[in-house]
Amino acid sequence: MNFEKKKGRTALALALAAFLALSACGSAGNDDATAPEGTKQSQEQTSEGAGSSAEKPAAPEGPLGKYDPPIEVTTVRFVNASFKYDEGKSIDDNIWTDIFKNEYGIHVKNLWTVDESQYRQKLNISIASGDIPDFMLVNKEELMRLYESDQLEDMSGVLESYGSDYLKELLNQDNGAALRAATFDGKLVGIPQTQVNGGVSTGEMIYLRYDWLKKLNLPEPKTIDDVVKIATAFAKDDPDGNGVADTYGLGMNKDLFQTHGTVKGFLNGFGAYPDMWLKGADGKLVHGSIQPETKTALQKLSELYANGVIDREFAVKDWNKVAEDVAANRLGLAYGTVSDGGHIHRANKDNNPDAEWKIYPIVSLDGSPVHPQLADTANNFYVVKKGAKHPEAIIKLANIYLEHYYLTSYAPDPNPFISRDGGIFPGKYHPTVIDPLNVNLDAFRLVQEALASGDGSHLGFPANVHFDRLTKYAAGDQEMWFSTIVFGAEGSYSVIDYYDKNKLGIYSEFQGAATPTMTEKMSSLKKFQDETFTKIIMGQASIDEFDKFVEEWKKLGGDKITEEVNASL
Incomplete structure (x- = not known):
C-alpha cells in the first residue's frame, strides 16, 4: 500500500x-x-x-x-x-x-x-x-x-x-x-x-439461561424488544428464586466491544457497527462509530442502565468478572463469542447442574435477520x-x-496438543499460531453428519476430538457438557453455521494497512470513544453528548483518517 x-x-x-x-x-x-x-x-x-x-x-x-x-x-x-x-x-x-x-x-x-x-x-x-x-x-x-x-x-x-x-x-x-x-x-x-475462530466465526451471539426463561414464561429472543423484556425480567423478577435481588439483566464489561459481555452484537441489532468502516450513501467509506444508528443503540443501553437492568459497576469489571457472575448464577443473558460456552458457561454448569443454556443469533429491531459484525481476517x-x-x-x-x-496423524494415540477434558489447548504454547479460519465450522458440520450416521471412524483432526467428546456426553458423561454447548446440534457453532449458510455477516470495508494518521491517532480516538460511550450509558452524559463526540472525533483526526482511508482504495 x-x-x-x-x-x-x-x-x-x-x-x-x-x-x-x-x-x-x-x-x-x-x-x-x-x-x-x-x-x-x-x-x-x-x-x-x-x-x-x-x-x-x-x-x-x-x-x-x-x-x-x-x-x-x-x-x-x-x-x-x-x-x-x-x-x-x-x-x-x-x-x-x-x-x-x-x-x-x-x-x-x-x-x-x-x-x-x-x-x-x-x-x-x-x-x-x-x-x-x-x-x-x-x-x-x-x-x-x-x-x-x-x-x-x-x-x-x-x-x-x-x-x-x-x-x-x-x-x-x-x-x-x-x-x-x-x-x-x-x-x-x-x-x-x-x-481458528476467524471469519464468520467471529460473529457474536446471545447466551441465555433457558431455565430462567421458562420459569418466567418469557418468549425466546426474536427482536431487540424481546431482549430488553428478558433482560428486565432477569434483573427484577427473581429468576433464581432465592428471594434476593442479586441478578443482573444484561451482562456488560468495561471494554464494551470485546469478549463476553460485549455490546457489539446488541448495537448490530440497531444497524450500528462500531470500530469498522462502512460504505456510505455516496459510495465513500465512513466510520461506523459515529453513525446515527450508534446513537440510537446507546440511548437504549442508557435506559437499561437507568432502570437497573445493567450492573451498576460494569465500567470497572473486565470479562473475567462477568464470567464470575455467570458462574455464580447472577447473570443469565449476555452477548458473547463462539467459544464462551466451553469455559464461561461450563463453570456455571459445574456449580449448578440444573442450569440450562441456549444460544441464539443476534436479533434486530424488527425481527429481520441481522448481519453480525465480523473481525478482519x-x-x-x-x-x-x-x-x-x-x-x-x-x-x-x-x-x-x-x-x-x-x-500429523496421532491416531490411535491421543493428540499431545489437545486436552481431552476441554482444558487449555497446548497449541497456545507456540509463539507463532496461524490457523485455518473455518476449521472448527467445518468440524462442526462433519461431526453432525457423523453423529447422524453413528460412525465417526473416518474423521480427522479436529473433528474426531469433538465427536469423541459428544459421544461421551450422549452416553451420560456430564463432564463433556462443555463440548455440546459449542459443538452440539444447538451449540454455538450452530449459530455460526446459520450465519454462514444465510450469508450473514459484514466485514469492514477497509482491510488495508493502517494509514499514517490512523497509526498516530486512532488509539487515542478509540479511548475517547469508549470513555464517551460509557458515560452516556451510565447517565453521566446525556445522549446529546454523542453529537459533540462526533464533532470532536472528526477534529481530532477522524476526518483526516477518513480522507486517507478513501484515498488508499
Missing part, C-alpha cells in the same frame, strides 16, 4: 517515538524514514550478524529443515492470567520448545513476558526505543509504526522460499486480504496471524526485525506449528 511521501519524515519519526513513550501508558513505504533514537545501536547489539541479506548465513533447505548447529531467536510474549500450564511446564519449557530444539535446532528465547493486559503498553515502549526482539506479534498500528521507522525485514522472498504449501494457503484465505494488510509499497513486512501480525540473522526462522516456526498441530 502506498501513501503520499511527506517532507520532514525524520522529524515525524522522532516525534512519533516521543509520542509512543507517552501514549503507551494508555494502551495496547518510506525509503527516507529515520529510525527512532537508539534503533541502530539496539539492532547491532541484539541481532546476531546484522547486515544485508547477502551476509546472512544460509538456512537449511525446505520448510522443515533442521538447523545444525542450532540457532537462537528472540521474541516477547504475553500470557493470559487464567492460562494454566501442565505441571512442571512454563512458557519457556514445554512440549513446543522441546520440539523446536530437538527436531529443528531452534531455541526460542523470550526476552520478556507480561500479562496480556500489559502487552501493548510494554511493546509500544520497546518500539519507541527501537529495542525489539528478532520477531514479535504486533497490531496494525504498531506494524505501521515499525515500518515507518524502518525497523522491519521485508519477508516477501522469505515467505516464498521457506513457507510450506499449507502456510501459503492459509495466508491467502479471503483472497489474500490479510497479506495485503501487511504489504507496504510492495514489501511484505508482516506475517498475518489468521485465527487478520488484526495482528508477526514481524521480523530488520537485520535479524535468521528472518526465515519465523516462517519455519509457523510451518512447524501447522505440521504438528494439523497435518
Whole structure:
C-alpha cells in the first residue's frame, strides 16, 4: 500500500517515538524514514550478524529443515492470567520448545513476558526505543509504526522460499486480504496471524439461561424488544428464586466491544457497527462509530442502565468478572463469542447442574435477520526485525506449528496438543499460531453428519476430538457438557453455521494497512470513544453528548483518517 511521501519524515519519526513513550501508558513505504533514537545501536547489539541479506548465513533447505548447529531467536510474549500450564511446564519449557530444539535446532528465547493486559503498553515502549526482539506479534498500528521507522525485514522472498504449501494457503484465505494488510509499497513486512475462530466465526451471539426463561414464561429472543423484556425480567423478577435481588439483566464489561459481555452484537441489532468502516450513501467509506444508528443503540443501553437492568459497576469489571457472575448464577443473558460456552458457561454448569443454556443469533429491531459484525481476517501480525540473522526462522516456526498441530496423524494415540477434558489447548504454547479460519465450522458440520450416521471412524483432526467428546456426553458423561454447548446440534457453532449458510455477516470495508494518521491517532480516538460511550450509558452524559463526540472525533483526526482511508482504495 502506498501513501503520499511527506517532507520532514525524520522529524515525524522522532516525534512519533516521543509520542509512543507517552501514549503507551494508555494502551495496547518510506525509503527516507529515520529510525527512532537508539534503533541502530539496539539492532547491532541484539541481532546476531546484522547486515544485508547477502551476509546472512544460509538456512537449511525446505520448510522443515533442521538447523545444525542450532540457532537462537528472540521474541516477547504475553500470557493470559487464567492460562494454566501442565505441571512442571512454563512458557519457556514445554512440549513446543522441546520440539523446536530437538527436531529443528531452534531455541526460542523470550526476552520478556507480561500479562496480556500489559502487552501493548510494554511493546509500544520497546518500539519507541527501537529495542525489539528478532520477531514479535504486533497490531496494525504498531506494524505501521515499525515500518515507518524502518525497523522491519521485508519477508516477501522469505515467505516464498521457506513457507510450506499449507502456510501459503492459509495466508491467502479471503483472497489474500490479510497479506495485503501487511504489504507496504510492495514489501511484505508482516506475517498475518489468521485465527481458528476467524471469519464468520467471529460473529457474536446471545447466551441465555433457558431455565430462567421458562420459569418466567418469557418468549425466546426474536427482536431487540424481546431482549430488553428478558433482560428486565432477569434483573427484577427473581429468576433464581432465592428471594434476593442479586441478578443482573444484561451482562456488560468495561471494554464494551470485546469478549463476553460485549455490546457489539446488541448495537448490530440497531444497524450500528462500531470500530469498522462502512460504505456510505455516496459510495465513500465512513466510520461506523459515529453513525446515527450508534446513537440510537446507546440511548437504549442508557435506559437499561437507568432502570437497573445493567450492573451498576460494569465500567470497572473486565470479562473475567462477568464470567464470575455467570458462574455464580447472577447473570443469565449476555452477548458473547463462539467459544464462551466451553469455559464461561461450563463453570456455571459445574456449580449448578440444573442450569440450562441456549444460544441464539443476534436479533434486530424488527425481527429481520441481522448481519453480525465480523473481525478482519487478520488484526495482528508477526514481524521480523530488520537485520535479524535468521528472518526465515519465523516462517519455519509457523510451518512447524501447522505440521504438528494439523497435518500429523496421532491416531490411535491421543493428540499431545489437545486436552481431552476441554482444558487449555497446548497449541497456545507456540509463539507463532496461524490457523485455518473455518476449521472448527467445518468440524462442526462433519461431526453432525457423523453423529447422524453413528460412525465417526473416518474423521480427522479436529473433528474426531469433538465427536469423541459428544459421544461421551450422549452416553451420560456430564463432564463433556462443555463440548455440546459449542459443538452440539444447538451449540454455538450452530449459530455460526446459520450465519454462514444465510450469508450473514459484514466485514469492514477497509482491510488495508493502517494509514499514517490512523497509526498516530486512532488509539487515542478509540479511548475517547469508549470513555464517551460509557458515560452516556451510565447517565453521566446525556445522549446529546454523542453529537459533540462526533464533532470532536472528526477534529481530532477522524476526518483526516477518513480522507486517507478513501484515498488508499
